[in-house]
Amino acid sequence: xxxxxxxxxxxxxxxxxxxxxxxxxxxxxxxxxxxxxxxxxxxxxxxxxxxxxxxxxxxxxxxxxxxxxxxxxxxxxxxxxxxxxxxxxxxxxxxxxxxxxxxxxxxxxxxxxxxxxxxxxxxxxxxxxxxxxxxxxxxxxxxxxxxxxxxxxxxxxxxxxxxxxxxxxxxxxxxxxxxxxxxxxxxxxxxxxxxxxxxxxxxxxxxxxxxxxxxxxxxxxx
Amino acid sequence: xxxxxxxxxxxxxxxxxxxxxxxxxxxxxxxxxxxxxxxxxxxxxxxxxxxxxxxxxxxxxxxxxxxxxxxxxxxxxxxxxxxxxxxxxxxxxxxxxxxxxxxxxxxxxxxxxxxxxxxxxxxxxxxxxxxxxxxxxxxxxxxxxxxxxxxxxxxxxxxxxxxxxxxxxxxxxxxxxxxxxxxxxxxxxxxxxxxxxxxxxxxxxxxxxxxxxxxxxxxxxx
DNA sequence: AAGTGTGAACAAGTTCACAGCC
DNA sequence: GGCTGTGAACTTGTTCACACTT
Numbered sequence: 001x002x003x004x005x006x007x008x009x010x011x012x013x014x015x016x017x018x019x020x021x022x023x024x025x026x027x028x029x030x031x032x033x034x035x036x037x038x039x040x041x042x043x044x045x046x047x048x049x050x051x052x053x054x055x056x057x058x059x060x061x062x063x064x065x066x067x068x069x070x071x072x073x074x075x076x077x078x079x080x081x082x083x084x085x086x087x088x089x090x091x092x093x094x095x096x097x098x099x100x101x102x103x104x105x106x107x108x109x110x111x112x113x114x115x116x117x118x119x120x121x122x123x124x125x126x127x128x129x130x131x132x133x134x135x136x137x138x139x140x141x142x143x144x145x146x147x148x149x150x151x152x153x154x155x156x157x158x159x160x161x162x163x164x165x166x167x168x169x170x171x172x173x174x175x176x177x178x179x180x181x182x183x184x185x186x187x188x189x190x191x192x193x194x195x196x197x198x199x200x201x202x203x204x205x206x207x208x209x210x211x212x213x214x215x216x217x218x219x220x221x222x
Numbered sequence: 223x224x225x226x227x228x229x230x231x232x233x234x235x236x237x238x239x240x241x242x243x244x245x246x247x248x249x250x251x252x253x254x255x256x257x258x259x260x261x262x263x264x265x266x267x268x269x270x271x272x273x274x275x276x277x278x279x280x281x282x283x284x285x286x287x288x289x290x291x292x293x294x295x296x297x298x299x300x301x302x303x304x305x306x307x308x309x310x311x312x313x314x315x316x317x318x319x320x321x322x323x324x325x326x327x328x329x330x331x332x333x334x335x336x337x338x339x340x341x342x343x344x345x346x347x348x349x350x351x352x353x354x355x356x357x358x359x360x361x362x363x364x365x366x367x368x369x370x371x372x373x374x375x376x377x378x379x380x381x382x383x384x385x386x387x388x389x390x391x392x393x394x395x396x397x398x399x400x401x402x403x404x405x406x407x408x409x410x411x412x413x414x415x416x417x418x419x420x421x422x423x424x425x426x427x428x429x430x431x432x433x434x435x436x437x438x439x440x441x442x443x444x
Numbered sequence: 445a446a447g448t449g450t451g452a453a454c455a456a457g458t459t460c461a462c463a464g465c466c
Numbered sequence: 467g468g469c470t471g472t473g474a475a476c477t478t479g480t481t482c483a484c485a486c487t488t
Binding site for chain 2: 445446447448449450
Binding site for chain 3: 006008009043045046049059060061062
């Protein structure tokens with residue numbers, strides 16, 4: 001098990017984990033890298049190599065025990081415990097995110113909801129009071145939080161990130177289009193749907209052009 | 223300009239585009255690859271090489287004209303036109319996504335909102351009536367749609383994807399944890415926050431362990 | 445003097461292919 | 467016989483370094 005595991009490998013593990021959960025639900029107990037690869041459209045070699053960074057979990061001639069592999073991935077990813085999460089920004093998106101049942105069921109406890117709007121502060125969302133973001137830094141000192149989800153408006157993203165990191169939060173999921181600066185060692189991931197759409201339109205545009213090219217060529221042909 | 227441009231390059235262009243928009247708003251007219259790289263934490267060489275796949279947009283000794291580069295990226299990414307989008311699934315997340323002003327402002331017109339819930343169908347969201355998803359396929363035949371955003375519950379994701387692709391939609395942004403199958407040539411991107419959180423916990427767990435290791439070592443030292 | 449554009453060198457990531465084990 | 471685990475071969479992607487342009 002080498003010390004340096006490529007980041008792309010880490011990013012794929014949760015995908016394997018989710019697929020294996022589904023496969024376990026379907027009642028299967030053993031699965032080969034070939035079958036896993038078919039489901040995910042990746043080569044079986046990639047799955048075997050990815051897993052081999054962490055240990056030897058398979059059995060030659062048989063494949064992987066679904067339960068065993070799930071358990072190993074749980075340990076590798078740190079999913080054998082619960083993680084404390086706060087959501088900052090309880091607008092429409094923040095409310096939707098904070099009430100998504102997938103977090104709770106996968107071990108992420110949303111233990112706080114924060115906003116700056118006096119109309120929202122003190123109101124109840126999913127059975128929890130929305131707290132004043134001005135109290136966030138103090139709250140973080142009293143009860144530590146692992147992960148912050150930021151769903152405020154773009155102009156406030158950086159200051160929220162600063163408060164979170166000062167308060168010891170070590171990972172931020174940023175739903176804001178702002179590219180925030182965080183100290184070394186703080187994990188940061190961005191969810192920006194517009195950027196996804198814009199890379200897709202590159203291909204849509206291209207495809208349209210290709211079709212025109214084809215039409216052009218066809219009309220030239222006898 | 224080679225025929226095969228790496229997908230990672232395409233994925234970075236919208237990031238450059240967004241940064242350049244901000245820089246233009248700040249009133250700057252010229253920028254070097256060094257300065258762009260500093261902002262995005264990438265090497266200037268990468269930015270120059272990425273752009274060089276599409277043409278020679280810079281001036282030696284000066285850098286890039288911000289306006290020129292924005293315009294080139296707009297053309298490359300197909301942002302010189304508007305794109306028709308439908309949102310399927312008008313629950314909390316769908317409402318939040320459909321009302322996000324960033325789509326409209328970046329050229330993505332949300333021309334339809336669909337749901338299967340009779341309580342929602344016919345109600346007004348952001349000034350538009352929610353339509354019955356049962357009518358989606360017919361609607362797509364009458365007025366073509368480029369992109370579908372899927373915010374339904376996981377079990378319905380695949381059938382919605384099937385309807386969209388049958389109706390000629392060429393790109394899908396999937397907010398569902400389901401890995402949907404789409405025909406060759408249909409663009410597909412996934413937004414799954416749990417998967418992001420799970421790759422971050424890998425690092426959080428690791429960091430905690432390193433800290434313990436350190437504590438351990440310290441206590442052994444005299 | 446400054447900064448692009450780009451082959452060439454290098455690094456990272458993926459797939460092959462097969463020895464080894466079940 | 468079937469499938470893993472893994473070095474080696476290959477492919478893809480990144481960075482270097484410098485000729486060239488303004």
